[in-house]
Amino acid sequence: MKRVLAVGVVVALACGWGTALGAEDPPKAAPKREKPKYEYREEHDRDGIGKFYMGREIAHVMGYGAAGWLERKERIKEEDPEKLIKSLEIKEGMVVADVGAGSGYHTFMIAPLVGEKGKVIASDIQQEMLDLVTAKAKKQKVTNIETVKGTATDPKLPAGKVDLILMVDVYHEFEHPFEMAEKLVEALKPGGRLVFVEFRLEDDKVAIKLVHKMSERQVLKEMTPFPEMTHTKTVGTLPWQHVVIFTKKEPKK
Known part of the structure; x- marks a missing residue:
């Protein structure tokens, strides 16, 4: 009788019942994606990279060198950053990443909202920008900001640990948008949000260079390789920008 029971346990494990007996699920492989091709043109906008x-x-x-422009007084009227931050519904204890943080204009608006139990990760590819954030945090005695130097293909965020990723007027400058988006999606927790803030291409009155503007339609198009992300909202009430928000789906049980 004991021998039959032992054989039954072996068969159960072989049939994939190991989880019920306390074994861990094997790690899930990263989803395979069809990477859109990049195109290079000799004739292009002088403000673009071709x-x-x-x-x-x-x-x-x-x-x-243009960090001072990020801190300009006119930005309040042109972008209404307080309205932007309010629309994100940031809560205490959240981990928020400000990708392309620059001088930390939005980083320091978010820090008091996440509180001591939360954290703001300021990610940028330029060390000089991060040095500005570090110096300002030290001067203002802000202790819940972490600076991270990313690369052109990876913002260097912790996988599956971030509640909200904010990109203000920066995604359109990513030299490798597909690779960056892939890493951003990977960094989000299930239910986490990815936020694109871009100057409205649809609005001719927005006085920004053409290649530094994006339409909502284009943002949606560029997120099609990521089916685990759902477009949940677009906020169109800012003076010059739209806020396009995606949410990472909960894993299927």
Whole structure:
């Protein structure tokens, strides 16, 4: 009788019943995606890099020498950052990543909202920008901001640990938008949100260079390789920008 019971346990394990007996599920492989091709053109906008993604030309990155422009007083009227932050419904204890953080304009607006139990990750590819954030945090004695130096293909965020990723006027400058988006999606927790804030291409009155603007339609198009992300809302009440929000689906049980 004992021998029959032992054989039954072996068969159960072989048939995939190991989880019920306390074994762990094998790690899930990353989803296979069809990567859209990049296109290069000799004739292009002088403010772009000549590289195109899904029909859109990628813009030049704004260098750290223009950091003062990010802190301009006119930004309050042109972008209404307080309304933007309010629309994100940030709660205490959240982990929020400000990708393409620049001088930390939005980082420091988010820090008091997540509180001591939360954290803001300021990610940027320019160390000079991160140095500005670090210096400002030290001066203001803000302790819940972490700076991370990313690369052109990876913002270096912790996988599956972030509640909200904010990108303000920056996604259109990513030299490798597909690779970056893949890493951003990977960094989100289930239910986490990915937020694109872009100057409205649809509005001719928005006084921004053409390649530094994006339409809502284009943002939606560029997220099609990521079926685990759902477009949940677009906020169109800011003066010059729209806020396109995606949410990561909960895994199927």
